[in-house]
Amino acid sequence: MYFLVIAIIFILILAHLRFNIFGKTQSGLRILMYHKISKDKNDKLTVSQKLFDKQMSYIKKSGYNIIDFDDLQDILTNKKQMPPNPLIITFDDGYKNNLEYAVQILEKYGFKYTIFVVAEYIGKFNYWDEGVEPLMNFDELKIILSKNGKIGLHSLTHRNFKDMTSAEFENDISETINIFKKNALEFSNVIAYPYGALPQNANLKNEFKKILEKYGILFGLKIKSKINKIPFEDNYKLTRLNIKGTDSFFEFKIKIQKGKTKLF
Numbered sequence: 001m002y003f004l005v006i007a008i009i010f011i012l013i014l015a016h017l018r019f020n021i022f023g024k025t026q027s028g029l030r031i032l033m034y035h036k037i038s039k040d041k042n043d044k045l046t047v048s049q050k051l052f053d054k055q056m057s058y059i060k061k062s063g064y065n066i067i068d069f070d071d072l073q074d075i076l077t078n079k080k081q082m083p084p085n086p087l088i089i090t091f092d093d094g095y096k097n098n099l100e101y102a103v104q105i106l107e108k109y110g111f112k113y114t115i116f117v118v119a120e121y122i123g124k125f126n127y128w129d130e131g132v133e134p135l136m137n138f139d140e141l142k143i144i145l146s147k148n149g150k151i152g153l154h155s156l157t158h159r160n161f162k163d164m165t166s167a168e169f170e171n172d173i174s175e176t177i178n179i180f181k182k183n184a185l186e187f188s189n190v191i192a193y194p195y196g197a198l199p200q201n202a203n204l205k206n207e208f209k210k211i212l213e214k215y216g217i218l219f220g221l222k223i224k225s226k227i228n229k230i231p232f233e234d235n236y237k238l239t240r241l242n243i244k245g246t247d248s249f250f251e252f253k254i255k256i257q258k259g260k261t262k263l264f
């Protein structure tokens with residue numbers, strides 16, 4: 001009997017360390033990060049259509065209010081009330097498969113979303129990675145805009161900002177905006193940092209934030225298993241939950257509720 005109690009306690013401790021089962025459901029702004037959506041494949045960067053549908057259905061049923069960064073800008077600048085349980089859905093890189101497989105599901109639930117595109121590679125391939133995955137062209141991105149989606153910045157060529165000088169960073173931002181404007185592509189004032197990274201150096205980081213401010217970019221997104229507390233500590237360090245196709249549905253739910261699924 002005594003042994004059984006010890007064994008159960010031990011199992012619960014392990015389950016907590018691995019899945020954060022006793023962690024509190026956090027309040028704040030949840031921002032989800034997806035990459036590719038596929039017909040039937042799941043991997044670290046890819047969620048299958050079927051699993052994506054199940055995840056969106058869960059979000060709908062759980063009573064989250066889906067907003068986008070234009071709403072967030074409106075709420076903060078006009079001092080409006082944030083809706084309860086706000087959640088933002090994002091996709092990085094601008095893959096064609098988002099239009100093919102995700103948009104119809106997002107439309108079914110009436111969800112808004114933001115796609116972060118790599119300006120120089122619009123209509124090309126993901127050259128910073130394996131280089132074979134097609135990216136949406138301008139016409140396709142305009143279809144996204146007509147289907148409740150928004151476009152955000154994700155750098156010029158997917159270079160890591162942490163290795164850039166201020167001059168290189170400013171060039172990256174201004175060229176990105178030039179490409180959007182030249183092609184009459186509307187965009188929201190938000191950037192997803194490639195690899196979620198900014199420079200380590202605090203002075204340089206501050207200079208980068210000033211450059212973003214100068215170009216009217218109001219929000220910057222990192223990657224971290226964390227729900228954003230409201231009011232935000234820093235609009236340029238908002239965190240996103242990385243949703244992987246390899247997560248079980250149980251892990252997905254824990255991630256949405258509590259931010260992190262692993263304590264170590």
Ligand SMILES: [Zn+2]
Binds near residue numbers: 092154158
């Ligand atoms: Zn990316």
